[in-house]
Amino acid sequence: MNHSSNLSNTTTNEDDATTLYPESHTTLDSTLVAHSKLYRLLLSKLADSGYLTQKQEKPAIIGIQPANKEPDYGDDDDDDEEEDPYRWFILLGGFLAQAISMSHLIYNGTDDGIMQDYYDRQVFKGAVDSTQLSFVGTIGFSFCGLMGPISQMLTSAIGSRWVLFIGTVLISLGLILASFSVEVWHLYLTQSFIHGTGSALLYIVSMSISPQWFTKRRGFAMGVMVSGSGVGGLIMPFLMNELNENLGGAWCYRVLGVISFAISLIATVLLKEKKVKKNEGEEAGMDKKPMMKWRDVIDLSIFKDSKFIIWSIAGNLSMMAYFIPAFFLPSHATKLGLSPSQGSLLVAVFSAVNVIGRIASGYIGDSVGVVNIDIIFLIVCGMSSLFIWTFANSYVTLMIFIVTYGFMSGAVFSLRKSKQNHPSNEQLQNQN
Incomplete structure (x- = not known):
């Protein structure tokens, strides 16, 4: 009885103190808000670490009232949405798009020497410096990064389906015109x-x-999808070599143009934005949105976000480092006295283990945490480049480096989008 009376008196005293000293109450509110932000930040780190994988009840924090609408702190979406069978067609479309786009950028950019040798001997007959020819692939590959902002603005303006179709036409047209x-x-x-x-x-x-289209197994799904570029990288050199030897370089480009158009068109038909349910029960998707004004598409305020700046710098650094071993490995093997066939085998092994690494890193990331796995894999990549490749002076040591680096570098592609679309990022945006 005395305890209840004391509790009642304490509550009354707190109310009186709030009335008599509003400044103190304001200070208390500010402190609680700061604690709330700290709590959400901590929650984000737990979610990124993979330890918060199921919907959990929000723990009570003294002085903080729950919001009117409880946010979803886990990565559980509705079972109906997660079990949508069309997501597997999305995965297939993404796999095909990755295979035809990235394999062309890497292997059709004269980096493997097949088409560069053809143009050097049969078209230009040694009159053009090989460095000028090598820039064909370098410039083409640079567009993969430079077109990032433009492609997203086009998607917002005209819809993803139209952007994919434009890409399908351009990828085929560029190859066919290159044959002339x-x-x-x-x-x-x-x-x-x-x-x-x-x-x-x-x-x-x-x-x-x-x-x-994926939430629970997003890392694994992205790993499977981006493995398409690795699979394309395994097939493309052999296909280009056969076409070049049997039909000639010009028809090699033309056949590749037709193949690219067919595969890209299939990917365009399969890929579509997932419709998002609004509060009123409406459904909206980017494919259905009306055309927007360009001033509504371009938002420069993102450059005021320090997290975005750090994210962009880290992403560019990892991408810059990723391609150095893959591009310079054949020439490095030649300088060591290895045969061209051994150099080609090293590239093939790199592509093969990279496919496995992309799928494995995504699968493990779903359980342990995509950020944790990404950090570990990138550290091993850097260490292997510094301590294995630097001292690799034989075929065996180079193969050890390729297997290690090729597997670990798979996380660069498979986990990049998984981190960006992680539920913890979305929930922080909704709460801020």
Whole structure:
């Protein structure tokens, strides 16, 4: 009885104190708000670590009243949405888009030497420096990054389906027009600019659509999807070599253009934005949105977000480092006295283990945490480059490096979009 009386008196005293000293009450509210933000930040880290994988009851914090609508702190979506069978067609479409876009950017950019050798011997007959030819692939691949903001603005303005179709036309048109090139600048215009732009549109938009359809197994799904570029990387060199030897370089490009159009068109038909249910029960998707004004699409306020700046810098650094071993490995093997066949085998092994690494990192990331796995895998990549590749002076040591680096670097692609679309990021945006 005395305890109840004391509790009642304490509550009354607190109410009186609030009335008599409003400044103190305001200070208390500010402190509680700060604690609330700290709590949400802590919750974000737990979610990123993979320990918060199921919907949990929000713990009580003294002085903080629950919101009117309890946010979802886990990554459980409605079972009906998660079990939507069409998500597997999305995965297939993304796989095909990755295979045809990234494999062309890497292996059709004269980096493997097949088409560079053809143009050097049969078209330009040694009159053009090999460095100029190598820039064909370099410029084309650079469009994969440069087209990032543009592709997203186009998607917001005209819809993802139209952007994918434009990419399908450009990727095929660039290859077919490249077959008629008789000057280096022709290749810059067709293969580098037109084809590179189309490949970038397919790659970027497919990476944006696929995560929308997966929540519980998003890391694994993204790993399977981006493994398409690795599978394409295994097939493309052999296909290009056969076409080049039997039909010639010009028809090699034309056949690849037709194949690219067919596969890209299938991916375009399969890929679509997931419809989002609004509060009123409406359904909205980017494919159904009306055209927007460009001033509504371009939002420069994102550059005021320090987290976005850090994220962009880290992402660019990881992508810059990823391709260095893959591009310079064949020439490094040649300088060590290895045969061209051994150098080609090293590249093939890199592509194979990279496919496995992309799928495995996504699968493990769903259980342990995508951020944790990404950090671990990237550290091992850096350490292997520094302590294995630096001292690799034989075929065996190079193979050890390729297996290690190829597997661990798979996380660069498979976990990048999973981190960006992690539920913890979405819930923080909703609560701020």
